Amino acid sequence: MSCSITLKNVSYSNGSNLLFENINLSVGHEEKxxxxxxxxxxxxxxxxxxxxxEESYSGELYLFHNLIKNKKDYRNFRFEVGYLPQDISSFFLSATVIEDVMFSLRTTGTKKEEAYQKALEMLEELEISHLKDRIIYELSGGEQKIVALAGILITKPKILLLDEPTNALDESSEKRIINILNSIKKSMIIISHHKSFIEQLTPTIYKLENKKLEKN
Ligand SMILES: Nc1ncnc2c1ncn2[C@@H]1O[C@H](COP(=O)(O)OP(=O)(O)OP(=O)(O)O)[C@@H](O)[C@H]1O
Ligand SMILES: [Mg+2]
Structure with missing residues (x-):
């Protein structure tokens, strides 16, 4: 199988607390x-x-079959991976929604005019065009989450890592995110506590429990 992400015997401690031990995981091409x-x-x-x-783990991380030993190795793949953190309070780098979504694309070398057009299209696709000129820190938590997702999706990464993407979203926003994630063909790891949300995205569910990752 062509794997986008592979973990081999990954163990990690937070201070003196061993969180997980010898975790193995393979995420195939366009697998969720x-x-x-x-x-x-x-x-x-x-x-x-x-x-x-995080660098202080043991075991091996591979992206597209390349062993990633350190942050320098990772840099070669920085445009291939889109990561939505659980806490997005320090995610945004610009003041307004449109500026921030554009900024993501500008970092990949896209010219200003094109970045602006693509950002408009992205906002439309996520049905948040009405937020275009709003100050991000004046938005609600759920609105901020969708704006953050726009900033990630616009760069078209091959891998999406989404940490609780819908934990602040209402039902209709969650439905929109489900439709979008189902319509895009990418390798994804999605963390969530919402069973119904997950089940609408993928049958492949793992559970982290007792320091091990097992198929649920
Ligand atoms: N910066 C930190 N310093 C010290 N301990 C931390 C830090 N971040 C997380 N931890 C601890 O590491 C453990 C795992 O945290 P983590 O955030 O990975 O859990 P999680 O499974 O994502 O939980 P949740 O479902 O609440 O998001 C927790 O016990 C947490 O207290
Ligand atoms: Mg968490």
Missing amino acids: VAIIGSNGVGKSSLLRIIAGL
């Missing part, structure tokens, strides 16, 4: 995988490892 588990078991920590934000 969900991870569930109780609060504090280490789901976000595991996703941060895959997002290249």
Whole structure:
């Protein structure tokens, strides 16, 4: 199988607390995988490892069959991976919605005019055009979550890592996100506590429990 993400015997401790041990996981090309588990078991920590934000783990992380040994190795794949953190309070780098969504694309070298047009299209697709000129920090938590997702999707990463993408969303926004995630062909890892949300995205569900990751 062509794998986008592979973890081999990954173990991780937070201080003196061993969170998980010898975790193995393969996410195939355009495969969607969900991870569930109780609060504090280490789901976000595991996703941060895959997002290249934690280095103090043991075991091996591969992206597209390339062993990632350090942040320098990871840099080669930075445009291939879109990561939505659980806490998005420090996610945004611009003041307004349109500026922030454009900014994501500008970092990949896209010219200003084209970035603006694409950002408008992205807002339309996510049905948040009405938020275009709003100050991000004056938006509600759910609105901010969708804007953050717009900033990730616009760069068309091959891998999406989504940590509780719908935890602040109402039913209709959640439905919109389900439709969007189902319509795009990418490898994804989605962490969520919402069973019905996950089940509408993928049959492949893992549970992190007792320091192990097992098929649910
Ligand atoms: N920066 C930190 N410093 C110290 N401990 C931390 C830190 N971040 C997380 N932890 C601890 O690591 C453990 C795992 O946290 P993590 O956020 O990975 O859990 P989680 O499974 O995502 O939980 P939740 O469902 O609540 O989001 C928790 O016990 C948490 O208290
Ligand atoms: Mg978490």
